[in-house]
Amino acid sequence: MDALVPVQSAGQRLPVRLVSASLHRCIGSVSIRRSVSGFAMDTRISSRAPSQFTIRSQQSDLKESLGVASSSDLRIKEWEVDMYQNELAISQGIRIRRKPPSKAPLGYTGPFELRLLNGQVADSPSNILEEITWFKDQEVSRMKELNPLEALKKAVENAPPTRDFVGALRTAHQRTGFPGLIAEVKKASPSRGILKENFDPVEIAQAYERGGAACLSVLTDQKYFKGGFENLEAIRSAGVKCPLLCKEFVVDPWQIYYARAKGADAVLLIAAILTDLEITYLLKLSKKLGLAALVEVHDEREMGRALGIEGIELVGINNRSLETFKVDISNTKKLLEGEHGRQIREKDMIVVGESCLFTPDDIAYVQDAGVKAVLVGESIVKQNDPEKGIAGLFGKNISQT
Numbered sequence: 001m002d003a004l005v006p007v008q009s010a011g012q013r014l015p016v017r018l019v020s021a022s023l024h025r026c027i028g029s030v031s032i033r034r035s036v037s038g039f040a041m042d043t044r045i046s047s048r049a050p051s052q053f054t055i056r057s058q059q060s061d062l063k064e065s066l067g068v069a070s071s072s073d074l075r076i077k078e079w080e081v082d083m084y085q086n087e088l089a090i091s092q093g094i095r096i097r098r099k100p101p102s103k104a105p106l107g108y109t110g111p112f113e114l115r116l117l118n119g120q121v122a123d124s125p126s127n128i129l130e131e132i133t134w135f136k137d138q139e140v141s142r143m144k145e146l147n148p149l150e151a152l153k154k155a156v157e158n159a160p161p162t163r164d165f166v167g168a169l170r171t172a173h174q175r176t177g178f179p180g181l182i183a184e185v186k187k188a189s190p191s192r193g194i195l196k197e198n199f200d201p202v203e204i205a206q207a208y209e210r211g212g213a214a215c216l217s218v219l220t221d222q223k224y225f226k227g228g229f230e231n232l233e234a235i236r237s238a239g240v241k242c243p244l245l246c247k248e249f250v251v252d253p254w255q256i257y258y259a260r261a262k263g264a265d266a267v268l269l270i271a272a273i274l275t276d277l278e279i280t281y282l283l284k285l286s287k288k289l290g291l292a293a294l295v296e297v298h299d300e301r302e303m304g305r306a307l308g309i310e311g312i313e314l315v316g317i318n319n320r321s322l323e324t325f326k327v328d329i330s331n332t333k334k335l336l337e338g339e340h341g342r343q344i345r346e347k348d349m350i351v352v353g354e355s356c357l358f359t360p361d362d363i364a365y366v367q368d369a370g371v372k373a374v375l376v377g378e379s380i381v382k383q384n385d386p387e388k389g390i391a392g393l394f395g396k397n398i399s400q401t
């Protein structure tokens with residue numbers, strides 16, 4: 001079994017998420033000292049950050065290290081980890097619960113007992129983002145069975161090198177004087193329904209490239225966006241040169257390996273569903289695999305969190321709330337004002353204005369607010385000719401020719 005485990009400082013009692021081919025769930029809440037003594041540690045990913053480790057172990061080692069003897073003990077540990085994970089997320093202002101809340105397993109006695117007595121266990125998601133996240137958790141578990149991490153790692157080793165996503169955005173910005181365009185290959189969304197009936201992802205991608213897009217974003221979520229990893233692969237193997245963002249709801253490091261194996265050059269990390277520790281870890285893993293990471297925020301609090309995490313080069317401000325679908329492009333402006341804007345300029349981060357950009361005035365508005373890139377789907381994908389759609393969006397032909 002191979003496990004990637006983000007952990008915090010030594011000695012702390014913390015939830016530990018293990019990614020494993022056979023045991024693809026959270027499996028224990030352990031103190032770091034115990035886990036260190038129980039596992040052989042491989043600190044390749046984290047040579048500069050002692051808080052992150054890759055741990056390899058056998059399941060028997062794991063049971064021993066967690067101090068559990070039976071499967072029912074293990075179930076209790078699993079459940080406890082989920083509870084810790086939720087508590088950590090709540091303490092960071094994250095409202096999205098990563099899994100449906102469940103009752104304590106039979107035989108549980110422990111720190112959550114009293115808190116559970118006071119709280120209600122609501123078992124339906126409170127908004128669409130939470131629904132997607134819950135579904136994704138299960139989907140990823142299933143996908144892992146079919147594509148174990150070890151095999152994926154081999155595929156990644158043999159995959160062609162990635163292309164420079166951030167570099168392409170900077171170059172386009174300098175070349176055109178407009179924000180660099182990430183054009184989205186998007187068939188549908190939960191808020192807008194089907195955007196394009198006759199949807200040919202490769203044709204759209206090629207039209208975007210001819211139209212002057214710097215990079216492309218390819219939705220890979222099947223259930224809610226009618227996308228797919230096969231689109232990502234097809235676009236890449238059709239010879240499209242623009243670097244590709246894999247537009248997914250990442251809740252597990254396995255997905256980063258999978259995206260890389262399927263031809264992505266960049267991945268999306270959504271702050272509304274990931275803790276600071278997870279973002280830090282997933283960023284490092286992405287870098288290790290040669291992928292850029294776009295960290296998406298929607299409000300001041302998430303922007304503050306992103307600014308506190310080291311190593312973020314690309315921040316996306318989504319003008320659409322994924323919880324309520326409310327859209328407002330002044331969100332980009334608001335989040336770039338004041339102290340946050342100052343820090344972003346100081347760190348020379350690239351900010352991407354995301355969603356609901358339809359006209360040259362919209363582009364000018366977010367550019368004035370300070371973005372150097374934009375992420376656009378609906379307004380260009382809906383056009384009969386997406387190449388012309390880009391010229392319409394900018395009010396000018398921005399293609400290279």
Ligand SMILES: O=P(O)(O)OC[C@@H](O)[C@@H](O)c1c[nH]c2ccccc12
Binds near residue numbers: 184247296318357375
């Ligand atoms: O189609 P629009 O309004 O131009 O939006 C594109 C993109 O910003 C949007 O699809 C998006 C932004 N962040 C996301 C996260 C998940 C899924 C989709 C998204």
